[in-house]
Amino acid sequence: MLDFPLWKRITLWVITLGFAFAALPSIASLAGIEHDSFEGPEINLGLDLAGGSHILLEADPAQVAEQRLESAEESVQDILSRAEPRIDIGEVSTLDGQLSFMLENPSDIDRAREELRDLLNGTGLIAEWRLDVVDGNRMVLTQTEQGLDEAVEGAMESATEVVRRRIDSLGTREPTIIRQGDSRIVVQVPGLEDPQALKDLLGQTAELEFKLVDNNALPSDIAQGVANPGSEIVPYSEDSDFAGQFEAVRRLGGIRGDRLTGAQQGVNPQTNETVVNIQFDPQGGARFAQLSTENVGRRFAIILDDEVISAPNFNEPILGGAAQISGGFTTETANNLAIQLRSGALPVDLTVIEERTVGPDLGRDSIVKGGLAMAAGSFLVILLMMASYGRFGIYATCALILNVLMVLGVMALINSTLTLPGIAGFVLTVGAAVDANVLINERIREERKRGRRVVAAVENGYKEASRAIYDANITNFIAGALLLGFGSGPVRGFAVVLIIGLITTVFTAVFLTRMWVAGWLRAKRPTELNV
Amino acid sequence: MRLLKLVPEDTNIKFLKWRVPFYVVSILLIIASWGLVLTQGLNFGVDFAGGQEVRVTFEDRETAPIPELRQQLGELGFGEPAIQRFGDANSVSIRIQLPEGTEDEPGAANAIGEQVIGQIQEDYENVRRDANETVSGKVAGEFRERSVWALLGAMLAISLYIWVRFEWQFGVGALFALFHDVSLTLGMFALFQMEFSLQIIAAILAIIGYSLNDTIVVYDRIRENLKKYRKMPLPELLDLSVNETLARTVMTSLTLLVALLPLVLFGPASLFGLVVAITVGIFIGTYSSVYMAAPILIWLGVTSDSFVPQETVADKQEQKMRGET
Numbered sequence: 001m002l003d004f005p006l007w008k009r010i011t012l013w014v015i016t017l018g019f020a021f022a023a024l025p026s027i028a029s030l031a032g033i034e035h036d037s038f039e040g041p042e043i044n045l046g047l048d049l050a051g052g053s054h055i056l057l058e059a060d061p062a063q064v065a066e067q068r069l070e071s072a073e074e075s076v077q078d079i080l081s082r083a084e085p086r087i088d089i090g091e092v093s094t095l096d097g098q099l100s101f102m103l104e105n106p107s108d109i110d111r112a113r114e115e116l117r118d119l120l121n122g123t124g125l126i127a128e129w130r131l132d133v134v135d136g137n138r139m140v141l142t143q144t145e146q147g148l149d150e151a152v153e154g155a156m157e158s159a160t161e162v163v164r165r166r167i168d169s170l171g172t173r174e175p176t177i178i179r180q181g182d183s184r185i186v187v188q189v190p191g192l193e194d195p196q197a198l199k200d201l202l203g204q205t206a207e208l209e210f211k212l213v214d215n216n217a218l219p220s221d222i223a224q225g226v227a228n229p230g231s232e233i234v235p236y237s238e239d240s241d242f243a244g245q246f247e248a249v250r251r252l253g254g255i256r257g258d259r260l261t262g263a264q265q266g267v268n269p270q271t272n273e274t275v276v277n278i279q280f281d282p283q284g285g286a287r288f289a290q291l292s293t294e295n296v297g298r299r300f301a302i303i304l305d306d307e308v309i310s311a312p313n314f315n316e317p318i319l320g321g322a323a324q325i326s327g328g329f330t331t332e333t334a335n336n337l338a339i340q341l342r343s344g345a346l347p348v349d350l351t352v353i354e355e356r357t358v359g360p361d362l363g364r365d366s367i368v369k370g371g372l373a374m375a376a377g378s379f380l381v382i383l384l385m386m387a388s389y390g391r392f393g394i395y396a397t398c399a400l401i402l403n404v405l406m407v408l409g410v411m412a413l414i415n416s417t418l419t420l421p422g423i424a425g426f427v428l429t430v431g432a433a434v435d436a437n438v439l440i441n442e443r444i445r446e447e448r449k450r451g452r453r454v455v456a457a458v459e460n461g462y463k464e465a466s467r468a469i470y471d472a473n474i475t476n477f478i479a480g481a482l483l484l485g486f487g488s489g490p491v492r493g494f495a496v497v498l499i500i501g502l503i504t505t506v507f508t509a510v511f512l513t514r515m516w517v518a519g520w521l522r523a524k525r526p527t528e529l530n531v
Numbered sequence: 532m533r534l535l536k537l538v539p540e541d542t543n544i545k546f547l548k549w550r551v552p553f554y555v556v557s558i559l560l561i562i563a564s565w566g567l568v569l570t571q572g573l574n575f576g577v578d579f580a581g582g583q584e585v586r587v588t589f590e591d592r593e594t595a596p597i598p599e600l601r602q603q604l605g606e607l608g609f610g611e612p613a614i615q616r617f618g619d620a621n622s623v624s625i626r627i628q629l630p631e632g633t634e635d636e637p638g639a640a641n642a643i644g645e646q647v648i649g650q651i652q653e654d655y656e657n658v659r660r661d662a663n664e665t666v667s668g669k670v671a672g673e674f675r676e677r678s679v680w681a682l683l684g685a686m687l688a689i690s691l692y693i694w695v696r697f698e699w700q701f702g703v704g705a706l707f708a709l710f711h712d713v714s715l716t717l718g719m720f721a722l723f724q725m726e727f728s729l730q731i732i733a734a735i736l737a738i739i740g741y742s743l744n745d746t747i748v749v750y751d752r753i754r755e756n757l758k759k760y761r762k763m764p765l766p767e768l769l770d771l772s773v774n775e776t777l778a779r780t781v782m783t784s785l786t787l788l789v790a791l792l793p794l795v796l797f798g799p800a801s802l803f804g805l806v807v808a809i810t811v812g813i814f815i816g817t818y819s820s821v822y823m824a825a826p827i828l829i830w831l832g833v834t835s836d837s838f839v840p841q842e843t844v845a846d847k848q849e850q851k852m853r854g855e856t
Contacts, residue, residue: 048801056670058637195663196645352641353667362586362661365618366799373798377790384786387535421733424805427794428737431787435744435779438786442779449540468751472744475692479685479740486681487732488674494733498740530534 002459002518012515016508020402022409030367043412046419046493049367051360052190053198057350059159059183061152064348065143068151069094072129072141074252075119076101083115091229099141106137113139122147152183155347160185163350165343166201185350195357205305205349206340208257208278208325210291213299213311217248237307239328247308249301255291259284263341265334266324274329276338277322285321293317302327304337370423377427378404381434389441390530391520395513396437403433403501403508410500419493429501432473436509439465445531454529455521462514469510473502537785538778546773547766550826557823561711564718571721576728577664579678581629581671583644586661587651588622595623596655603654609643618800622661625651626726634668641665662801678732682713685736689743697750700831705746708824712742715815716808726804734808741787741809742816745780746824752776753828761835769825784817 028038047054073092076099080087088104103109113131120141122128128147132140160179167175167189176188192198214231223246227233232251236242262279280288291300292314301311302325309327329337382400385393407429411418444461452460480502483495520526577584589595597614600623604612609627617624627647633639644665651658666674686709694702716735720727752772760768791813794806 058669060637196648199641351637351667352665353637354670355641355644355663355665357660357663359659359661361588361659362801366801369797369799370794370802373793373796376793376797380789380793381786384535384782384789388537388782390534420799420801421730421805424733424737424794424802424809427787427790427806428740428809430790431741431783432744434786434790435783438779438782439748442776442782445778446775464755468748471693471696471751472747475689475743475747476740478688478692479736479743482685482688483681483733483736486677486684488677488729491681491729491733491736494737498737 002455002514002521004515004518009515012511016402016406016512019409019413019504020405022412023405023407026408026412041412041415043408044415044417045363045367046417046422047188047190047356047363048358048420049363049418050190051192051358051363052188053192053195053355053357055187055189055195055199055202055352056180056354057163057185057187057202058353059152059156059185059348059350061148061183064152064155065097065148067348068143068148069097069099072099072119076116076141077252079115079119080112083111087112087115097143100134101139103137103139109133109137109139116141126150156183156185158344159346159348159350162344162346163187163202166339167198169339169343170198170201184353191360192357195355199352199355201336201339202350203352204336204340205346206257206337207305207345208260208341209254209303210257210288211249211251211254211301211303212291212295213301214248214250215298222246222248234301234303234306234308237304237309237327239333240307240309241328242308247301247311249303249308254300255284255287257341258345259287260341263338265329265331265338268324268326271326273326274331274334275324275326276329276334276341277324278341280321280323282321288321288323289317289319293319366420370420374423374426378430381430385434385437389437392437392441392444392513392517392531395516396434396441396509398516399437399508399513400430400433402512403429403504406504406508407497407501410504411496416496417493418497421491421494422497425494425497425501428498429505432476432502433505433509435472436465436469436505437513439469440509440513441531444529448529448531454526457529458517458521462510466510469506473506477502536778537781542774542777543770544774544777545770546821547770547826547829550766550822550829553822554826557711557819560718561714564714564721567718567721571724573717573721573727574724575671576726577626577628577640577666577671578729579671579675579727581634581640581666581668582627583640583647584624584626584662584664585644585647585651586617586622586624586663588619588659588661589655590621590657590659592621594620597623599654600625600651603650604647607646607650609647612647622800629668629671634672637667637669640667674729678729681732682735682739685739686710686713689739693747693750697754698833698837700828700833700837701750701754703831704824704827705743705750707827708742708746708819709739711819711823712738712812712815716812719811720808725807728804730802730805731808734805734812737809738812738816741813742819745783745817745820748776748779749773749820749825753825753833757833757835757837765829765833769828773821773825780817780821784813787813 022040025038025040026043028035029042073094076092080089087108090102090104092099092101103112120127120129120131126146127144130142130144134140156179160177163185164177167177172189172192174190178186180186189198214228217228217231222233225233227248230251231248233246233248236245236247259281260278261281264277266275266277268275295314296316297313299311299313301308309325382397385396389396440461443465444457447457447460477499480495480499484492484499487495595616601612601614604625609630613626614623625647627643629640644663686706690702690706693705713735716738749772752775753769756768756772788810791806791810794802795810798806
């Protein structure tokens, strides 16, 4: 047990010092020292220490299903009316997440099935819709589960991309944007001064639509929320000049704002109003030109996230592919909208379901106070160890210091994050490390009391104490691993420190101190042991 | 140099003599704790209840205007806000739970948060927003579920390991001791209505870890003594084992306490709940390893045979071949 050949000693020192040195860049940067010799991977500070925002966004898959239904409705009408000869259908109903319509002529059924095949099968390898024929002439389209899953997946992927582009436009430092589970996105932005601005930016879907106003709608019907067939009633937005009023618009045949190449906040020189200038891509521009040419003199509604922001006239055909939207903007809201339109609309609405923000002052305060308290605690522990175990207490103290350095080093190397609960994890690591040495030293005392000679007492002390140390650390390891697996957020920061700490504790408290004690026994050959 | 010895050598305290009264008291305490948890309930923080917690500092004031805030925010109609000092005298934490019936609305918590912050900024100048936590009902439900699994999972997995390493009686004993610790800690939180958050789950797991450490040290010594003193009556043997490890128990508990005390006294306010829970837990855990984990072995019928391997015929042959018999 006390035999340490050279290779063993070198290995132990290399491992210890290797990991301990890896802690130096992190310590240097915490202390504010900048020097070339302290370059290397560093420990990340959690948002609770560094300050910043953690925002969890969630999408509602039901909304994706609804959107698919809507676009399928448009496609069905489009496809069947283009068929040669045209296939006539009755009113399309979208009840219960199903699309159903009657064929005017039941003999068209096979032709309709053929025409709709591409839509039903989609582009992937799976069937996106199931088609049933009821009563010989009614076709019912139902979304398949795989089709919907794939659509949600696609929507989330592009939503994540949109979120990333929007945050990048804020120019913040090192944001983290990760998808989580089926329908969630985690956004972490360190050192953010105003999380509200970020939430405003992310919370808006920014789906821009241009729809023709239904001129046949009676004002009394609009007021009661009754729309003509093919129309819908949309409220004006709170910020617009007509807040509280409604507009009837044609449901289909409009243009979506996803065909944009640019958007900027600007000012209309004639009215001095804040506006957003948009540029369509060539296809969108052509559609817009056609729409405006066909409807000169008629009103169209500019709809943002299902709210009308204004409903101007097409005074003349708009051919250049550029347009201007107005509707009670402030400079800030116009700027936000421009960013949102540039980065694209979110394919689904995202709701903030969890937010944790810590101001930079509070974070700094936590580091200082936590650090000082830990230093004071460690000092007391060291004092107690030295007073109780003398020389062996000094060994334990050195092992303890190296232990803390190694934990920091390993954390830096695996790029993990130190959180506030992680500091508590350090306290427990110190506790476990002390306990290991206490166990060993008390055991050596006992063995001496039983009359064993010095070398035998030390040897037995280590051997007998190690068993309990291993058992205790392995069980704690199990608890830590479960915490890491099931725990959430801040708790995991605690678990990481705990797990790393357990391993380094066994290493430093058992192997390292034994090597030192063995070296001392060999050199001095003491006959008395003051433990 | 004379070294400090906290526990005199050769202690012989009859711990186990009082095992029945202690057990009765402990079981009553466990029942009382669960009674408190069920009747009083735990004071869930936003992590588990959902809602909004804002921490603000009134930078140009000596003390925070708590009564005024209570009234102004109460008028928002989200029920009585829980407002308390947090750290410095001019800092407060304001907690507003999700109103009934909004647990399923994903955006409800966020909407409340915006209104609360808006109201404070309207009524006061120079308010520094230190922290803001918003948790929706759904996320809070997930936190509750995962925390329960983490606690149960940790307790069971640990007991299984001890069963494998020791004997089943020891596994049951450890499980019971852990159950005792978790129950009493929860009871304390219910009694004093201290805020129960995700951090406290970390604290409870730390307590489990620590208490277990203690239990294992005592168990390890019991195992050793069972092999050594095969004729000694079990209660006496347990007492011996506890006494032999007493110096270590006291020393370790004391060092952990001196490490934790500065954190309790001058540590950051956000860690206060966690370190207080661990500190109290150390006492509960130490007590349980002596009075819960050890005596239960008597009732579960541990004998010295539990650890002496039955010699098989093969063993005997091997010994014979080595010429040991």
